[in-house]
Amino acid sequence: MKLLVNLSSLNHPLTGIGEYTLNLVKEMLDDDQVQDIKGIRSSRYLDRHQISVLIAALEQGHQTDQPLTRYLKKMSRLKLIARIARKAINAYREISFRFYRNMLKHYIYWEPNYICLNHQGVCVPTVHDLSHLICPQFHPKARVKYLKAELPRTLARAKHVIVVSQYTKQSVMEHFDLDDRQITVVPPSVKSEYYPRTASECAQLKKRLGLPENFILFVGTLEPRKNLQGLLLAYKLLSTELKSQYPLVLSGKKGWLLEEIEKTLQPMLDSGEVIWLGYLNSKDLPALYSSATAFTYVSHFEGFGMPIAEAMACGTAVIASDNTAMKEASGGAVCIVSPHSIGSIAQGMRKVLLDSSYRIECETKGLEISKNRSWKVSKQLLVTALSNLNNGAQI
Incomplete structure (x- = not known):
């Protein structure tokens, strides 16, 4: 199985989605079922070794943003130009993605952060929750508008969907035209560093x-x-x-x-x-x-x-x-x-x-x-779902 992953959420400090992405990708780097893995991040495509270096830097707490991306994110904090900056970031990612997509169309594209880029091959997004629909008052209006417009499009062309909980699975089934077989639950876990300290x-x-x-x-x-x-x-x-x-x-x-x-x-x-x-x-x-x-x-x-x-x-x-x-x-x-x-x-x-x-x-x-939770277990659930798609199985 050849895998393409959007790594745009891997920035310091890591969000919850960033942690989810980092830990699953880290586990998949050493998985025998993953023949090749490439990551897209800003305008760069990363190979297996480069992804490993990026993860190590993030785990050490180092700043890893590209200068242009860092500048656009800084600008997005200013309300007057937040919309322009957000569109610039998304356009920047999409343009760089188009340049390589013909070469990577045989790769399964896993999107850990809701909205898929325009990939010509198999697309598998992860939906963490539908809070933008269920309780939109807890989000900025621009984010709600963006997800309402883009998530249905992503799910319409997705070959399969990953969710982080049974609750989110039920929510996705209720709000979109998807059935049980089209969705796999891959819950987050905790790192091995989390144990009772002396x-x-x-x-x-x-x-x-x-x-x-x-x-x-x-x-x-x-x-x-x-x-x-x-x-x-x-x-x-x-x-x-x-x-x-x-x-x-x-x-x-x-x-x-x-x-x-x-x-x-x-x-x-x-x-x-x-x-x-x-x-x-x-x-x-x-x-x-x-x-x-x-x-x-x-x-x-x-x-x-x-x-x-x-x-x-x-x-x-x-x-x-x-x-x-x-x-x-x-x-x-x-x-x-x-x-x-x-x-x-x-x-x-x-x-x-x-x-x-x-x-x-x-x-x-x-x-x-x-004791029963580990990122290895979560990784195996994800790899199994993606491998079934690669082998043509209906899941």
């Missing part, structure tokens, strides 16, 4: 970051979809004693539509109830998860919910939403709450913090489930 490692991290002995943790982008407002208001409902014993620690970069969240957050930062670390290098996350007494992830919508799986793998009790794909990510090993009720979220935090037996039960179950 007391010494945790103490070193807490000292370096200025963290207290005990705390509640959230990891993710600060944006409305993650329900930071609900989490903060629920945390306010805890007793003064509980909040002083377990400050709320937030780790993640700022997203969009933060005005309401910042009004609630700033007084809590000033009082010391909440600590915001900003964006942390992924190398610090296993020790950060391991150091937390509990991890909270009460998002309104997730295609999977990777931080839930990461925290479980580090042996930390998790409080998570009862909706969308987060039940799949949690595997029944977490304290389930309603993201729409601050009372439910607060009660979940109280239960995990005050009931040590229950907390230990969640930690133990989480570790057991994590």
